[in-house]
């Protein structure tokens with residue numbers, strides 16, 4: 001029964017948590033990584049709903065039959081008791097038949113009834129569902145996914161300034177997405193924040209949980225469960241007096257609570273005698289965001305994600321669009337290039353991948369998407385990190401003619417040799433999926449940082465393989481600009497200056513996806529092989545004016 005409860009529970013919490021973010025899935029991978037990719041949830045929903053509904057229907061039918069049988073026993077008992085009451089004469093029990101029937105009811109019938117009461121078939125049906133999932137090779141979300149989805153929600157809230165009540169009411173980016181969160185859902189989001197030691201959000205979500213259970217009939221969570229977390233978050237946010245008042249209330253409504261009394265004493269020990277004795281004059285709640293673990297450029301990053309790009313009117317007056325036709329093949333089919341800025345040069349190639357190509361790339365990548373890893377700056381090891389939440393996979397040139405074609409096209413787009421490029425990386429971002437500000441090239445000054453014998457990453461091509469509805473911009477934190485993904489287009493920039501030095505101005509990030517789905521494909525082009533394609537310049541500060549510009553050398 002508990003397992004079934006849990007199943008319904010995650011289904012609800014998770015549906016709530018994913019709000020409109022599209023819904024997700026995929027093929028088995030490690031635990032706790034469904035939330036990192038939208039494609040996972042999409043696949044999951046597709047097959048899951050039918051199968052679960054069918055098994056649940058069967059279970060309900062079997063339980064209904066069992067309860068009906070119990071009901072008919074109950075009716076029989078009632079009618080017999082009724083008869084007993086009516087004819088309270090000795091005959092009823094002295095009559096051997098009646099005596100026999102009475103004894104039978106109290107022995108074998110009772111055994112049958114107790115068996116029937118205990119024979120809930122839940123185990124059998126749960127096994128069925130579990131087996132079906134194994135057969136389908138589908139990765140199901142677990143507690144880690146739920147936490148990840150909740151933390152993703154908090155990231156979205158911070159980045160896009162989303163109000164807790166709006167989110168809980170299912171209002172995302174001004175749109176009502178239909179689903180609302182219950183008191184229990186809000187409690188779970190608050191608890192994930194608490195586990196991450198994020199007391200600012202714990203307070204926000206526990207307050208929302210309290211507001212919700214007050215109007216729910218019946219409440220989806222006990223007030224006492226919420227109060228304990230709420231009080232602790234208040235204490236962490238510098239308000240032990242309010243924490244004490246709430247914990248006293250907790251002790252009052254749940255006198256058997258295992259920690260309430262101890263907590264009251266603990267909060268009291270934080271307060272002076274004067275404050276302890278007068279609990280009427282409560283200091284206001286000052287809930288401030290915890291910036292202890294912040295990345296330095298957090299504010300800039302989030303502002304850019306909200307589309308507040310810096311304007312440079314002089315630059316804007318100089319940028320333009322052009323047809324790139326400097327290669328023979330391009331005379332017939334030139335690329336449309338939009339210059340976003342100079343120094344460093346950042347451009348968008350318009351309409352460089354087709355829907356068919358995108359569908360092949362997604363199809364090939366989907367079964368091998370894995371939680372993206374990042375290189376630990378100290379150890380050089382690849383590891384999962386919260387600052388990069390997406391799933392990615394690599395596609396080799398020879399795997400499909402489409403991949404080969406895209407690689408050849410990158411040569412024509414960039415004029416850079418593709419022989420030393422990395423394979424095509426495909427990434428799919430899940431709930432709140434993002435990649436915090438980073439450099440694509442190595443800044444450690446090694447000759448061969450990627451241990452491929454090909455030097456540093458000289459340039460990046462980022463294909464947009466989908467268009468999220470809101471959020472998901474690519475932003476440059478040093479340059480103060482950004483761009484929203486437009487399907488079929490590709491963003492391009494040089495990571496290294498013409499003398500081979502890393503260009504710190506290229507620091508960039510992938511903003512969290514708010515609604516919709518984000519698929520991108522990167523091509524990281526390396527230094528080796530570019531000796532004639534992008535020769536070293538004589539002075540350090542040479543910047544291309546267009547893609548493939550070789551002047552002055």
Ligand SMILES: O=C(O)CCC(=O)C(=O)O
Pocket residue numbers: 435440462472473474475508509510511520522
């Ligand atoms: O997805 C994006 O917008 C940027 C991704 C990125 O910077 C990367 O994968 O290195």
Ligand SMILES: [Fe+2]
Pocket residue numbers: 438439440508
């Ligand atoms: Fe990047």
